[in-house]
Amino acid sequence: xxxxxQTPKFQVLKTGQSMTLQCAQDMxxxxxxxxxxxxxxxxxxxxxxxxxxxxDQGEVPNGxxxxxxxxxxFPLRLLSAAPSQTSVYFCASSYYRDRRRGMNTEAFFGQGTxxxxx
Amino acid sequence: KNEVEQSPQNLTAQEGEFITINCSYSVGISALHxxxxxxxxxxxxxxxxxxxxxxxxxLIATINIQEKHSSLHITASHPxxxxxxxxxxxxxxxxxxxxxxxxxxxxxLTVHP
Numbered sequence: 001x002x003x004x005x006q007t008p009k010f011q012v013l014k015t016g017q018s019m020t021l022q023c024a025q026d027m028x029x030x031x032x033x034x035x036x037x038x039x040x041x042x043x044x045x046x047x048x049x050x051x052x053x054x055x056d057q058g059e060v061p062n063g064x065x066x067x068x069x070x071x072x073x074f075p076l077r078l079l080s081a082a083p084s085q086t087s088v089y090f091c092a093s094s095y096y097r098d099r100r101r102g103m104n105t106e107a108f109f110g111q112g113t114x115x116x117x118x
Numbered sequence: 119k120n121e122v123e124q125s126p127q128n129l130t131a132q133e134g135e136f137i138t139i140n141c142s143y144s145v146g147i148s149a150l151h152x153x154x155x156x157x158x159x160x161x162x163x164x165x166x167x168x169x170x171x172x173x174x175x176x177l178i179a180t181i182n183i184q185e186k187h188s189s190l191h192i193t194a195s196h197p198x199x200x201x202x203x204x205x206x207x208x209x210x211x212x213x214x215x216x217x218x219x220x221x222x223x224x225x226x227l228t229v230h231p
Contacts, residue, residue, distance in 0.1 A: 035219075042122075045218055106165075107219060109160050109162070111159070
């Protein structure tokens, strides 16, 4: 099992460029998430999805788009990169552990994408 | 004020020492997670707790729901335990939090031989 796979691992962009961070999971998990990690800030939720065709905003969604056309894939698009988007991005997935209690399983994380915007 | 606070932010220990990292939260939760991140590496889930105590090898995690507090203990610490340890909570929001996590800022642990 590959788990959660993110590509690329490293990327440098110029201000104003656009790009897509790829995320794929092979565990048939319903839920997928994009987080960004910044020094002194901890990880913060950008967008998430509760299933194919369903996405919603997290805490810091501005400047990012997502889509979920299949259960496996959850790409994150930067529309017009800005230096403030320099960060490490993590994709994660989970599934329902206890529907009665509304509890998900532990999250499975990808290896991260280190993005620098100059 | 952050919803999830960890202490200490930095921790240095000698090999063999008993280590404790604390996590306090200010909201209702459905579960608390302890995660490990090695330098330049990905994030791995160590524990998910909704009550009581869990043990895996030299790692022990406890949670006190009434006091909104959790601790991660490492017994007989080793240099390979050097990593960032992150506490995260799944908030209780209506029926479900959909597994969304709110994170503490992490504790940087360095264990010297």
